[in-house]
Amino acid sequence: MNISKFLFSTDVLHNVLKPGRYIGGEYNEIIKDKTKLKIAICFPDIYDIGMSHTGFQILYNLFNYYDSVSAERVFLPWIDMIEKMEKYKIPLYSLETYTPVKNFDLLGITLQYELSYPNILKILSMSDIPIYSKDRKEEDPIVLGGGPCSSNPEPVAPFFDAFFIGDGEEIVKNIVEVFNKFKSREQRLIELSKLKGIYVPKLNKPILKNGLLVHDKNKIINSIKLSDLNNFKFPINQIVSNIKIVHLRAIVEIMRGCNRGCRFCHAGMFYRPTRERSVENMEKIIYEILENTGFHEISLLSLSTLDYSMLNELIDRILPYLNEKHVSLSLPSSRVDKFSVELSSKLSSGRKAGLTFAPEAGSQKMRDIINKGIDEKEIFDVVKTAKENGWNRIKLYFMIGLPNETEEDVEEIVKLAKNLKKHSKLKEITVNISVFIPKPHTPFQYSKFEDLKSLKNKIKILYQLKKYKIRVNIQDPYQSYVEAIFALGDQNVSKILYDIVFEENSIFQQWDENFNFNSWARIFNKNEFDASKYLNGFNDILPWDFINTGVSKEFLKNEWEKSKNIEKTEDCRWSSCSMCGVCNKNLKVIVNKEQ
Ligand code: SF4
Structure with missing residues (x-):
């Protein structure tokens, strides 16, 4: 044909x-x-x-x-x-x-x-x-x-x-x-x-x-890792779609990896260590990409763009060119700090659609367990700064089902959002809740996936937010349950995948309207599938042990133990090496400017 x-x-x-x-x-x-x-x-x-x-x-x-x-x-x-x-x-x-x-x-x-x-x-x-x-x-x-x-x-x-x-x-x-x-x-x-x-x-x-x-x-x-992003030419001839897509703009990867050490974060562990692209290279790529695509928006992408050590210098260098060409700059960030708000204000040129912050957990205990590295005062300060700079809408991201989380910790999410609304007088606060899924090669790979009954109880607590006129969007825990099976499974779960596609015709499962847990339940029953062996927490042997990402199992185990003792680990970019094991003579953290 x-x-x-x-x-x-x-x-x-x-x-x-x-x-x-x-x-x-x-x-x-x-x-x-x-x-x-x-x-x-x-x-x-x-x-x-x-x-x-x-x-x-x-x-x-x-x-x-x-x-x-x-x-x-x-x-x-x-x-x-x-x-x-x-x-x-x-x-x-x-x-x-x-x-x-x-x-x-x-x-x-x-x-x-x-x-x-x-x-x-x-x-x-x-x-x-x-x-x-x-x-x-x-x-x-x-x-x-x-x-x-x-x-x-x-x-x-x-x-x-x-x-x-x-x-x-x-x-x-x-x-x-x-x-x-x-x-x-x-x-x-x-x-x-x-x-x-x-x-x-x-x-x-x-x-x-x-x-x-x-x-x-x-x-x-x-696994194989690129030692220096500057050694490879970044694609400057990006394809310009003819139709509206999720992000129709030029995108430049400003750095790879993040060493903040959030214990739930797969990308943070998988892409270690942080490797920044040089300012000179960034500047050259930005001009070339805009010349070659005609885009009117450019985004500087990474896991945590605001951590790029010479961000102010880079922006000062490129802003005159961007202004002359009427190109807007976007810095995707959910970092909870004043720098993030001030920078967003500088770049917003009057348009203030909304800001996004990810405290991830409501109580200080939980933020320390996940090694988020922020406290409540910082959260209040950042929201206050947002209001002072003319922002009226914010979105807050949290997770539930984290290791050692109690219902009291979830009540703290409600309390925090309620108090932020009251003190900041922001017009609109939206709370987005996702369900924690233990991911391979993270310290929380040993954690269990919380049972659905307990998650539903926590979700009931979160619906109290509506009383305070705070919008709340909560991820379907059944969808997370299925995702967890495929994150943590061995080759035995492949049969489930085959059956869900060819017996239930279920695809696009990340789209809420296409996800139907009854279809999955039928396939689990047919296969007498025991999800508990993947979701109840692992001890020492893991299906993915044969993949070496460079971050050692000892480090991950140690971080898991530290989380139980509510101990924090500093980011090695700004303190000493915490011996995660990924660096070697050919691979190291690359930061353009020491803090
Ligand atoms: S080996 Fe040390 S310096 Fe390198 S990424 Fe890990 S903690 Fe940081």
């Missing part, structure tokens, strides 16, 4: 929402002829979300940097388009050349959040690629996973041929070399498995131990 001819000669695109999602042709897309190697880069969600993701644009450009490679984009279509494609038997295709995914040599899928896992199986099925790696034939693409969730790849391991763990910049060159040099599927997988940072499940099988599928201690996969 000639896919583009079919799409443009029928009414398929006329009858779906946002047809621009499915036709490519954007400014800066890369189309190459006659390359040796065809790579499909897939974000397992809709176009609007995938195209807003910086890492996705980085990977696209990293692969396309090589003359021998053409990398093309693939997304999961929204439900209306899936129905049309299934009706007319249109296989999933790339946006650049409308090539069926099955015809690529490599299908790279980024694993950003666990609830996207059902989407991955749907993508394989729409591409006519066998769902299980073991069933694939010579002509099928090699399916490679990467991204933060690859730090525990086990729940999806049977569906992938390989994973890369770590920073893509360091590994893409080696992957391309293997594919160019070796032609057979078998040989490529063997050679990939020899590379640092690559895990090939069929060559590294788990064994059953204490009821869990775990790996041999001698088969460790060491």
Whole structure:
């Protein structure tokens, strides 16, 4: 089937929402002829979300940097388009050349959040690629996973041929070399498995131990990390979408990693250590990217942008240019401090939509347990400063279900929000609540996921906020329960994933309107699935022990013990090294200016 001819000669695109999602042709897309190697880069969600993701644009450009490679984009279509494609038997295709995914040599899928896992199986099925790696034939693409969730790849391991763990910049060159040099599927997988940072499940099988599928201690996969962001050219030709997407703006990664040491935070541990890009490099990239895209907004992205040690200097250097070109600057931040408010005021040029802060917990005890490093006075000060600077709306982010949290701690969230409203006289306070999920490779990987009954009791307490005219949005605990299973599972949970997609037709599970816990309950019952072995807390053996992110298990255990004793650990950027283990002679914290 000639896919583009079919799409443009029928009414398929006329009858779906946002047809621009499915036709490519954007400014800066890369189309190459006659390359040796065809790579499909897939974000397992809709176009609007995938195209807003910086890492996705980085990977696209990293692969396309090589003359021998053409990398093309693939997304999961929204439900209306899936129905049309299934009706007319249109296989999933790339946006650049409308090539069926099955015809690529490599299908790279980024694993950003666990609830996207059902989407991955749907993508394989729409591409006519066998769902299980073991069933694939010579002509099928090699399916490679990467991204933060690859730090525990086990729940999806049977569906992938390989994973890369770590920073893509360091590994893409080696992957391309293997594919160019070796032609057979078998040989490529063997050679990939020899590379640092690559895990090939069929060559590294788990064994059953204490009821869990775990790996041999001698088969460790060491993640690969980029020592200096300045060593790689950041993509300055970012694709400019033709339709409205979640973030339609230029994005520059200002630094990678965060050493604040929040004990619940997966990204904080996985992307250690902090590596700042130099001010000179940032300035150059910002000007080039704006020249090459025409965007009127630029965002400086990282896990905690306000921690960039020379942020004021950088802003002073670029602001005249941005003002001249009428480009607005956004600094995504939820840091609770006055600097954050003052900077937002400086950049807001009169528009004051709202500020976001993440105290994460209501009581000081809980903030110390999670190592958040802020106290109540700072929270009150920051809200007061916001009001003084003309802000009238704030959003506060908290979690419930944290280790050692009691109902009294949750009542403290209500008390804190109520008092902030009373004292600040802000027009609007919104409280957003998420449910804590223990994540692999964090100090809280040993924690249990709180049982649903107890979470529901805590949620009842939080609804008291409405009495004080405070808006409250609470994440569905059932959704978090499912997410926790796929964050903490071993290869045995993959069967659940298969059944939820092919028996219940459940995809897009991170979208509230598509999530139905009854479907999951049916699949759990059918499989006599015992979630408690993943959710009740682990002792020493973990399904992801064979992945070494560089942060040592001793450090994580020690942090877990410190949390029980309500002891804090300082950020090593501003105090001494806390021996997390990630630094070595080639990798260290890079901060442009010592504090
Ligand atoms: S090894 Fe020390 S200096 Fe390096 S990131 Fe860990 S705590 Fe910080």
